[in-house]
Amino acid sequence: MQTPSLPLPDKIDPWRLAAESGRLEGVLTLAVLPRLAAVLDHPDGEVSVSLAAGVDPHGIRSITGSLRTEIELVCQRCLEPLRWPLNITVSLGLAHNEAAADRLPDEYEPLLVPDGFIRVADLVEDELLLALPQIPRHVNAQECKTNAYRAPSSEPAPHTESVQPFATLASLLSAKRSH
Numbered sequence: 001m002q003t004p005s006l007p008l009p010d011k012i013d014p015w016r017l018a019a020e021s022g023r024l025e026g027v028l029t030l031a032v033l034p035r036l037a038a039v040l041d042h043p044d045g046e047v048s049v050s051l052a053a054g055v056d057p058h059g060i061r062s063i064t065g066s067l068r069t070e071i072e073l074v075c076q077r078c079l080e081p082l083r084w085p086l087n088i089t090v091s092l093g094l095a096h097n098e099a100a101a102d103r104l105p106d107e108y109e110p111l112l113v114p115d116g117f118i119r120v121a122d123l124v125e126d127e128l129l130l131a132l133p134q135i136p137r138h139v140n141a142q143e144c145k146t147n148a149y150r151a152p153s154s155e156p157a158p159h160t161e162s163v164q165p166f167a168t169l170a171s172l173l174s175a176k177r178s179h
């Protein structure tokens, strides 16, 4: 059954939410995420939040689920707008302090929360910021306005544009051997 989108709470106590196996389901507008909005071409759009808190079989308090959105970045190759879908898998382990964070299994990204409340928008925004590409650019060369782009030598060329003379040589050699 599709739940109608309830308003997300402004703040949560993650420890209590985990103890109660609570869920966070809803939508946030990107405009309420100022750190993210600062790097977007247009901060319009929404992020769908679908998270569940709980206690795993090892007693670890966690918040897991997914965040989905589509943001508009600027392609660093052609400087044109670039639609960028984000489908983020969230796997956070709650920790009261750094020492507890270090003990979390690898599958959890630590979420440091001393007792108290955290803002849902902050949690979502942190996850989105971590998932942003470092150098956003059109993946498909046809969509990119700068087809004549050449990667600076300091940066590895995207593999779609790289020439592999040895691969050609290797295929010639193997063709020769098969005769």
Ligand SMILES: [Zn+2]
Pocket (backbone or CB within 6 Å): 075, 076, 077, 078, 079, 080, 137, 138, 143, 144, 145, 146
């Ligand atoms: Zn581009």
